Amino acid sequence: MKSERIHRLQADLQQPLLVTGPRNLTYLTGFDSSNAAVLIEPDRVRLFADARYTEAGRAVPHVEFVETARNLLADLAKRLQGRIAVEAEHLTYAGFQTLAGDGLDLVPTRGVVEKLRAVKDDQELAAISRASAIADDALKSAVQEAWVGRTEVDLARRLKILVLELGGDDVAFDVIVGSGPNGARPHARPGDRIIEEGDLVVVDFGCLLNGYRSDCARTVEVGTLTPQLSEIVEICLRAFDVAISTIVPGMTGVEADKVGRQVIEDAGYGEHFGHALGHGIGLDVHEAPTVSKISTDSLVEGQVVTIEPGIYLPELGGVRIEDLCVVGADGLDSVTSLPARITVG
């Protein structure tokens, strides 16, 4: 499994690849450390870490563990030779300078391991599904409680506690709660605003379980909505339904994004949908593939993506409906098991 992942990388190497991104390291070796690196060569795989990690490092199968000095990159600068590809999105500028300090020829690369991570194996799909189920249950539970009179912060805290009580390791990212006008900010940080009748409350959160993350969003309708808010909910829902039922593997990110975006644009709200239709998820909350206006990524069976159209009206409110989906052979299969529309009294 992990060795397969390493073999796939070895097959495509143009030069040895030094993996330093923490998630990428975990993905390839199961090793969890803030000060480690893996060098992938056609016929050799070495895991480098300092003495604090020797015991754990030696236990990693399929790799050769090498104990380094505490200053990992300075050590590697002397230890390695020739031309090496580095992960430009993870290596800091300081790290780069240290590593290049002794004459190593460093080639910046992007997204090599991330590309591999995009297609999930069965174990990963199961882990993500379990995480998603916990988040679903947390929201189902929260929806049974009173919402009017509650602050956004209180609701966010409650969701986190529910996720933990239901067996999650943590929330996947800081819980987003945007009530009333605050819903117009897609990444609203929960505040002291008190939820009231007539509010749309955008709730966006996920569960972290065994390293894998889920992500979903629902816009809870508190009582009766104004006609305008009702309208954007209905349009968003349509965009959501069309996207989930129409998107198929083989589409590029742009094509898939368009499927959902077109509905919102045709309804006259294109300017109010300012983010991508979706994103891949796994060890990271955001990973390949991206479902957006500029994404040349292709949707491939086995990927896990969110579909999350939204409409945001500053000072009035917003709506976002998001499911976690697996890209199946014929289309998207929702992992999220919540009703698309949720109303509380």
Place this chain on the structure above:
Amino acid sequence: MIGRCERIDFAELAAVALVGPANIAYFSGFRATPFERLILLVITPNGELRLVAPALEEEAAHAAVDDTVRCHIWRDEVGPLDALREALAGVQGPIGVEFNHLTLERAALVRAAATSSELRDCSAIVRTARLRKLPEELALLQRACAIFDDALTQVAKEVEPGRSEADIAARCADAVRQHGGETRGFEPIVLTGPRSALPHGRSGATKLAQGDLLIVDFGASFEGYFSDSTRTFVVGQEPDERQRELLDVVRRAEKAGIDAARPGVEAREVDHAARAVIEDAGFGEYFVHRTGHGLGLEVHEPPWLTATNEQILDRDMIVTIEPGIYIPGYGGVRIEDDVRIDDPPQVLTQVPVFV
């Protein structure tokens, strides 16, 4: 945010371009959880603040900053380069960046957007700016410490044989949240019995046993500011003679460290003051880490209270004082409080040392 930019010693830099979340929060007021989209703050020597932020954060950015900050918003389909160019307009000369934060890829982006391609490390000068806390920061730190106090008082009641380290750690986090704090950024460290001798251990499945030492180390963040404190318990009973001795030595070491934490003193003198007490008692070889670290928008920041750091401490810096004794195979004791450097020093965490 008035006056904060004036604390930056630009020297020959034409501007700084910051991506570190704590630095961006400090200078602009904008606290965003960075995902992968670029959020960057340019500050010029004449005090101009230019915030590059993705469209997704536009409303939040505008809500957080005042009108001294000019926002340069970029949309996903266009990418950040143009916004970055605008933010760097007029900047002629070397640009300060945080070498330890800025990725190789982003360094290339900054170069592409700037007229000069020379990047220099500005981490030290920017961190220096954040050393002495402003009144509004002190108030938030005070609150973070009060949350710790309340949370620990609550957790202390739950220390009993049979509970696991992880369980107590979860209780610490719950208690912090219940009292209005946040827990992101650090894991409570709860270690018992011989495991309390591991200064960097992680809370695990080990169950608390009657008579064992128990180290409980956690903190709270409040509006971005961190407290960080530690208490050592004996589970279910009074300390025995050996435990009492260790607790007494560490407590005296802590007091000596706190007492030394005054303006004009070198950081290493604080470490020496605490360490001397432990050495004189014969346990010097078991005090295996520095005496403390700075606290603020990061849970670990300068000044570092190590045996060699000559940095001069100044009024209103905030530090932890956390001496400890760790005897492998037996157990450890650590007592930690948060202190404002002053004459006399002010201890911000108030929960009694022996709860």
